[in-house]
Amino acid sequence: MTFDRLPEIAQAAIKQALDEGAGDAECTISEGDEFSASVRMGEVETLKEAGSRGAGLRVLIGQCMGSSYTSDLTPEGIRHMVRSAIDLASVTTEDPHAGLPDADELGSITGDLRLFSEDVAGLPAELKIDSAKRAEAAALAFDPRITNSEGGSFDSNIGGRVFANSRGFIGAYRSTYCSISAVPVAIQNGAMERDYWFTMARDFAGLEDPESVGRIAAERAIRRLGAVKVETQRVPVIFEPRVARTLLGNLFEAVEGRSIYRQASFLAGKLGEKIADQRITLIDDGTIPHLFGSQPFDDEGVPTRRTPVIEKGVLKSYLLNTYTARKLGMKTTGNASRGITGNAGIGHGNFFLEAGDKSPEEMIRGVRNGFYVTELIGSGVNIVTGDYSRGAVGLWVRDGELAFPVSEVTIASTLQEMLNNVAEIGSDLEFRGSVSAPTIMIGEMTVAGR
């Protein structure tokens, strides 16, 4: 069964659902072919190659919803899926806000988003394995203290997505991505540190060269060697881009419609208010060609768009799907997101913080005593209260320079204070994934250690 046949299957499922008594229905079908190769110490460690697909259905009978999914796209599998969803609509409760988007909200952006690249499909396995090997080899060759490795890898995926609903929407698109990564281990005086680096693109030609991935990963692991725990103190904290992205992840959770209508976010009820330093402008944009967060329509069939979420420190918009928009008396922002199972949740497109004008080096140069964070671990962020407390690894800044590595400490504050206390934003914005941020410096946080 080819991708071109999937829209018919989705439409057939919807027709069957309507025939069985649904007032409205929507069907998502997705397929994916994955390839991954990992090498370790120069030898192939795993090769994985396979594909799968699945369909999900949501029906409404009156204001009651039922949903189901299947990995069996044969007519019998689809029939079973339809009956399951119809059955479940009888056990859910009437929900006045449930429903598909209005017909005039449906649609797809025009123009080619360049999400699919033929070259990913055609790559020979040897080339992919070789990319992984070269990345690892460059890491191992970087420094004699890199004596071990968790390997190098190459991953690629070819995906397809079909969405149809009973209000006439039908859309389909395919996408590709590939990535190369390396995870070297550095050893010094019996203590080990590892780090990683990666490159990711929609097409093979867009990948950075494997050697530079390996070298950066190695450099990152080496600079962690000999890390110490510092004393507990309050200092400026600089988030390098890779960890600054995680702050954006926290902010996304705080502005998505579900946490807002449930009042489970510290930003609930703050629309139009100044919630951050005026240097903060946070954008969600699902329409930028070639990027990882782009798609022509969201997972309810609403065109994606550019939504300024925070503009010069002022909270301008939440990110909404149809349901949460109706709960809040607003309009969807085209941010519906779903897998195959369940109802649509909320996702982001390319979610990024606009760059500032200082280079990271200049930012560091201005700090007398502070902490430059390169990795965060743990889940200590409370979106309801804004409390923030996470494990951190990085480099201590002394008199404007990266002085020595630090680990086994935590950083703590609240997201509210951090937003208002942004001291600098770097000029180094890069779109490496669907969430992107430049270097961010927070005026002061608690670093807990000895």
Added chain:
Amino acid sequence: MSFNDSFFAAKFGIARRELENYLEDALSRGGDYADLYFEYLATSSISIDESIVKSATQGVSVGVGVRVIAGERTGYAYSDDLSPEKIKHAAQVAALIASGPAKVEKTALHEGVKRNLYPVLTAPSETAFRERVELAQRADRAARAYDPRIFQVQVTYADNLREVLVATSDGVLNFDRQPLARMSVFTLARDGNGVPQQGHSGGGGRYELSWFQNERTPESFAKEAARQALVQLDAVEAPAGEQIVVLGPGWPGVLLHEAVGHGLEADFNRKGVSAFSGRIGQQVASPLCTVVDDGTIGGRRGSLNVDDEGNETQRNVLIENGVLRGYLQDNLSSRILGAKPTGSGRRESYEHIPMPRMTNTFMMAGESDPADIIRSVPRGLYCANFAGGQVDITSGNFVFSASESYLIEDGKLTRPVRNATLIGNGPEAMKYVSMVGNDLKLDEGIGICGKEGQSVPVGVGIPTVRIDRMTVGGTA
């Protein structure tokens, strides 16, 4: 039950001879070992929010994964179509990890020993959907009735029934029926127009639905979730820096999962990238600590009759009186290390390659009275509940986030403190354990462990434990 009556034989007509043929295909290029993992997964979930049953979902997925090992190399392919030609194709793709003539003789499969740690006649997923919706609604009502300050309640109930069949070129043929159910309650509480605080509770396991009627009722989870949110309304700032930490019994066992468990998974140790690599026989914890990973506890969320490579699960002692005893093995690592499998090979689904994983990880009870442990602390932090944790197995640094904790002042629990992260180093942190309580408790059955993108259900447990030195992250 014999193979011919088993799920995949009965429902999909899979014959023993066919399995042997697929294994032969998988080894046709010279692989040393191959296995087939058939999986049928039926899931259901219910979500209640604002007292409305907002979603009810059910579905089915089926597939088979084929793995071939050649030396230290692994080839893997899968299919969501169980037709013979598709399975054969997957076997041929996985076979390509090796290159050469076949060297393993045709497998003769033998059925493994049967036991049943979860003798569930009717799995929760086979009961009427309405019955499960009613259970979730009971939790919603109870949480709201608990206190007028509770203003939001969300209840999720999810169950699944997994049928697996494993056949390996070592001749193992095993099948298992694995039911699992879980209920979670999330609450938000607020004083007047104050800042909302959240609470969470839940539980489950490999039980019949009646477990939620008789053993742990929806009301018990609801009250606990409501209580936790209310406690937080009075919470003060958490103190930052090194201090004495007392862990309460049960869920705080997540400490062991992060500080010790992951670092003892054999894949990391075989590669020498774990902070515990090469340390078998060394003192890595205080002599008061004996840590066990046990996949054989009846009905527990982390338990399995057989692991996802067809090996029987077992009770594995990881640390005995503070001395590191053993690693958690899967078939690949045990082949390379010449060790025995420990029944720890697990995978998220047929799309995933198995890895050494934990099951139910806990510390054996000690001799101290829990009240004496708290009384012994002049000033410190008592952690009753955690939200989760993470570890960097190479440096050994781990964190875990307290969701309910209290100041200890002059041997008494005083004020609740806000969420804080605790941080330590695996092989070091447990050397500071100075008292172990006699009150071992396992968690309620909601744990999910993630590793290299694969999630599996697990359990943890711990008695009350005093740790003399640990860094607390503090708040603001």
